[in-house]
Amino acid sequence: MRINSCYKKKILPETALLLLLIFCLPVTGAAQHDKADDNNQAMQLQLILSPGEKIGNNITFSTDASRPTIKTKRKTTPYIDISAIQILEKPQEAPLSSPVKTATTNAARVDLTTTQATAETKTLNTQLPEALQPETAKLDSTIPGAKPALDFEIVEKDKPVQQKKEVDSFGMSAPVKPTYLGFQPSFNLSTGYRSDELIFSIAPLGRKPNILSELTWENLDVFEIKGDAIWSNSSHLYLHGELGIGWIQGGHVIDSDYYSDNRKNEFSRAIADADGGSVMDGSIGLGYRFDLPLSAKGGRLQFMPMFGYGINVQDLTIRNGAQILVKDRVFPLPIRFSGLNSSYKASWKGPWLGFDVIVGFNDKHSLTGSFGYHWSSYDAEANWNLRTDFDHPISFKHIADGEGITGGLAYRYDFKTNWFWTMEFDFKKFSTEAGDDVTYFSDKTYSVIRLNEVEWESYSLLFGIGFTF
Numbered sequence: 001m002r003i004n005s006c007y008k009k010k011i012l013p014e015t016a017l018l019l020l021l022i023f024c025l026p027v028t029g030a031a032q033h034d035k036a037d038d039n040n041q042a043m044q045l046q047l048i049l050s051p052g053e054k055i056g057n058n059i060t061f062s063t064d065a066s067r068p069t070i071k072t073k074r075k076t077t078p079y080i081d082i083s084a085i086q087i088l089e090k091p092q093e094a095p096l097s098s099p100v101k102t103a104t105t106n107a108a109r110v111d112l113t114t115t116q117a118t119a120e121t122k123t124l125n126t127q128l129p130e131a132l133q134p135e136t137a138k139l140d141s142t143i144p145g146a147k148p149a150l151d152f153e154i155v156e157k158d159k160p161v162q163q164k165k166e167v168d169s170f171g172m173s174a175p176v177k178p179t180y181l182g183f184q185p186s187f188n189l190s191t192g193y194r195s196d197e198l199i200f201s202i203a204p205l206g207r208k209p210n211i212l213s214e215l216t217w218e219n220l221d222v223f224e225i226k227g228d229a230i231w232s233n234s235s236h237l238y239l240h241g242e243l244g245i246g247w248i249q250g251g252h253v254i255d256s257d258y259y260s261d262n263r264k265n266e267f268s269r270a271i272a273d274a275d276g277g278s279v280m281d282g283s284i285g286l287g288y289r290f291d292l293p294l295s296a297k298g299g300r301l302q303f304m305p306m307f308g309y310g311i312n313v314q315d316l317t318i319r320n321g322a323q324i325l326v327k328d329r330v331f332p333l334p335i336r337f338s339g340l341n342s343s344y345k346a347s348w349k350g351p352w353l354g355f356d357v358i359v360g361f362n363d364k365h366s367l368t369g370s371f372g373y374h375w376s377s378y379d380a381e382a383n384w385n386l387r388t389d390f391d392h393p394i395s396f397k398h399i400a401d402g403e404g405i406t407g408g409l410a411y412r413y414d415f416k417t418n419w420f421w422t423m424e425f426d427f428k429k430f431s432t433e434a435g436d437d438v439t440y441f442s443d444k445t446y447s448v449i450r451l452n453e454v455e456w457e458s459y460s461l462l463f464g465i466g467f468t469f
Contacts, residue, residue, distance in 0.1 A: 183232045183289060183291065183302060184468040184469065185229075185230060185231040185232060185468065185469040186229070186230055186420075186466050186467065186468040186469065187227070187228070187229045187466055187467060187469075188227070188228045188229075188420075188422055188464045188465070188466030189225070189226070189227055189228075189464055189465060189466065190225075190226050190228070190422060190424060190462040190463060190464025190465075191223075191224065191225045191226070191462060191463065191464065192224060192424075192460060192461050192462035192463050193221070193222070193223070193224070193460070193461050193462075194221075194222035194223075194224040194246055194279070194458060194459065194460040194461075195219065195220060195221065195222065195458070195459050195460075196217070196220040196222055196248075196251075196279065196314065196456070196457070196458045197216070197217060197218045197219070197220065197455075197456070197457050197458075198216075198217045198220075198314055198316065198346065198454070198455070198456045198457075199214065199215070199216045199217075199454070199455045199456075200214070200215055200380075200398065200451065200452075200453070200454040200455075201213065201214040201215075201451075201452040201453060202214075202437045202449055202450060202451055202452060203449065203450045203452055204449055204450070205448075205449055205450060207450065208261070209258055209259060209260050209261045209262075209264075210261045210262065210452070211258055211261070211262065211263055211452065212257065212258065212449075213255070213256070213257045213258075214255075214256050214258075214263070215253060215254070215255050215256075215344070216253065216254045216256075217251060217252075217253045217274050217314075217316050217344075218251065218252065218253075218254070219250070219251045219252065220248050220250070220251035220274055220277075220316075221248065221249045221250040221251055222246040222247065222248050222249065222279055223246060223247050223249055224244055224245070224246035224279070224460060224462065225244065225245055225246070226242065226243070226244035226245075226281075226460075226462060226464070227242070227243050227244070228240075228241075228242050228464075228466075229241050229242075230356075231469075232289050236288055236289040236290070236291075237286075237288065237289070238286070238287045238288060238289040238304040238306065238356075239284075239285070239286055240283075240284070240285045240287075240304070240306065240308075240356060240370075241283065241284045241285070242281065242282065242283045242284075243281070243282045244279075244280070244281040244282075245278070245279070245280050246278060246279040246280075247277075247278050248274060248275055248276065248277040248278060248279070248316075248317075249275055250273075250274075250275050251273075251274040251275065252271060252272065252273055252274050253271070253272050253273075253274045253316070253318050254269065254270070254271050255268075255269065255270045255271075255272075255318075256268065256269045257269075266325065267325075267326070268323075268325060268326055269323075269324050269325040270321050270322065270323050270324065270337070271321065271322060271324055271334075272318045272319055272320055272321030272322070272337075272340060273317075273318075273319045273320045273321075274316060274317060274318065274319075275317070275319070276317045276319060277314070277315050277316045277317045277343075278315045279312075279313065279314050279315070279458075280311075280312070280313040280315075281310075281311070281312045281313075281428075282310065282311050282312075283308060283309070283310040283311075283352075283372075283406075284308050284309055284310075285306035285307065285308030285352075285354065285356075285372075286306060286307065286308060287304045287305050287306030287307065287355070287356075288304065288305060289302060289303075289304045290302065290303045290304070294359070294360070294361075299359075299360055299361055299362065300358070300359070300360040300366075301357070301358070301359055301360075302356075302357065302358040302360075303355065303356075303357050304355060304356040304357070304358075305354075305355045306353070306354055306355060306356065306372075307351065307352070307353050307354075308351065308352055308354070308372070309349075309350070309351050309352070310348075310349070310350065310351075310352050310372070310374055310376075310406070311347065311348065311349045312347065312348040312349075312376075312428065312430070312456075313345070313346070313347045313348075314345070314346045314347075314456065315343070315345045316343065316344045316345070316346070317341070317342070317343055317344075318340060318341075318342040318343070318344070319340055319341055319342075320336075320340065321336070321337040321340040322334030322335060322336045322337060323335040323337070337386060339385070339386065340385070340386055341385050342382070342383060342384050342385050342386070343382065343383050344380060344381075344382045345380060345381050345382075346378065346379075346380040346398070346454070346456070347378070347379060347380070348374070348376040348377075348378055348402060348404065348430055348456070349376060349377055350374055350375045350376035350377055351374070351375055352372040352373060352374040352375070352406075353372065353373055354370065354371045354372030354373060354406070355370070355371055356368065356369070356370045357369045357370075363414065364413060364414050364415075365411075365412070365413060365414075366411075366412045366414075367409065367410070367411055367412070368408075368409070368410040368412065369407075369408070369409050369410075370406075370407060370408045370409075371405070371406070371407045372405065372406045372407070373403070373404075373405055374403060374404045374405070374406065374430070375401075375403055376401075376402045376403060376404060376430060377400075377401060377402070378398065378399070378400045378401065378402040378430075378432045378435070378454060379397065379398065379399050379400075380397065380398040380454075381394050381396075381397055382394070382395050382396050382397075382398075383395050384396075388442065389441060389442055390439070390440065390441060390442060391440040391441055391442050391444070392442075394440055395439070395440060396437060396438060396439040396440060397436075397437075397438045397440075398435060398436070398437055398438075398451050398454065399435050399436045399438070399451070400432035400433055400434065400435025400436070400451055400454065401432060401433050401435070402430055402431060402432035402433065402454070403430070403431070404428065404429055404430030404431065404456075405428075405429055405430075406426070406427070406428045407426070407427055408424060408425060408426040408427070409424070409425050410422050410423065410424035410425075411423045411424075412466075418467050418468045419465070419466070419467050419468075420465070420466050420467070420468070421463075421464070421465055422462075422463070422464040422465070422466060423461075423462075423463055424460070424461075424462045424463075424464065425459075425460065425461055425462075426458075426459070426460040426462070427457075427458065427459050427460070428456070428457065428458040429456070429457050429458075430454075430455070430456045430457075431453060431454065431455045431456070432451075432453055432454045432455075433453070434450060434451060434452060434453065435450075435451040435454075436448055436449075436450075436451055437449045437450065437451040
């Protein structure tokens with residue numbers, strides 16, 4: 001067959017270029033496809049063909065790895081617009097988590113963002129224990145902007161950690177205590193030993209002698225039961241109430257009379273038993289609570305200034321008496337008083353100012369101190385049952401103004417949730433100014449002489465058990 005030079009110059013070079021691209025492009029697309037598979041990357045190959053002449057020819061391409069096929073009815077001079085070839089890449093999202101062992105990199109390109117992420121991950125891993133090492137995302141430098149994914153949460157240093165709840169012996173959860181021990185309302189019931197003493201003396205109006213008669217109840221052994229309650233609220237209002245009752249188990253009373261001043265020339269003395277009486281003390285106080293932390297280990301200091309009202313009663317008896325001295329003559333054998341059963345009931349009532357202070361060393365041990373200064377009105381009624389010249393049941397009265405102090409120190413041990421033991425020491429000391437002694441006679445007359453002074457002291461040692469609300 002004969003081919004002319006024109007056809008040879010025009011057709012053969014273009015046909016050779018077409019065949020070269022036909023054989024090379026699919027292979028290159030396959031290579032790109034394989035590379036995309038290796039990198040887990042989606043690829044789309046789009047070919048746009050532009051035939052040289054539209055003379056009914058039909059050219060098709062296959063993107064398969066096999067050789068492309070060309071179908072044509074007539075030989076023409078087609079050409080391919082290479083600028084129209086576009087490779088569209090779809091970025092693949094990084095996996096949520098995978099161990100950081102190796103990073104897939106491309107020698108031709110290294111993404112600085114992935115390198116920085118790897119360095120940060122290594123720094124983080126060296127700061128955590130092995131058990132807490134996180135699993136991070138696999139870094140692929142061929143994916144721009146890839147960052148590690150962490151499967152744990154970093155907690156800020158300043159974020160407070162919630163404390164675990166305590167559990168008591170019953171398996172019940174107890175409230176979490178604050179940094180220092182807060183105030184807990186409580187009730188305590190205690191009992192123990194108490195010792196009292198009361199003295200009063202009288203004088204005629206002319207004050208000669210300055211002590212005409214004096215009675216002393218001493219060494220009074222008292223069995224006492226005391227209830228103590230404290231309460232406070234979120235507004236720091238503080239309330240403290242006490243009520244104690246005691247029964248006199250023993251003791252004695254001495255009645256002495258004098259001719260001269262300052263207890264000289266005693267001409268009469270009688271002694272009697274003082275058991276069978278009773279005592280009662282009540283107090284209520286209202287104040288404000290100041291809370292101060294003592295230490296970071298749970299100590300506390302709470303100071304509560306208060307004002308309140310108190311009442312103290314001593315119901316004393318004189319029984320089984322005997323006369324042991326008359327007119328400077330001591331009897332070798334006491335003269336017994338048959339049927340002696342006299343009484344003297346004294347009461348101290350009035351307002352007071354004071355304070356409570358609680359020092360808590362930890363959640364187990366604490367000390368509580370209290371103090372009060374009292375302004376009291378004193379009154380007493382007596383019944384001298386063997387005196388036929390006196391009226392009954394009120395033989396005489398005592399009226400005076402007085403003052404006194406009260407105080408206490410209590411140790412507390414919290415042995416169980418909401419339960420505690422206490423050991424407490426209390427004291428009371430009151431006295432009066434000069435007052436009136438009003439004597440009522442059987443003929444319905446009365447006389448008023450001087451009440452010199454009344455003194456009362458009390459000391460208690462109590463042990464108790466209490467609970468908090």
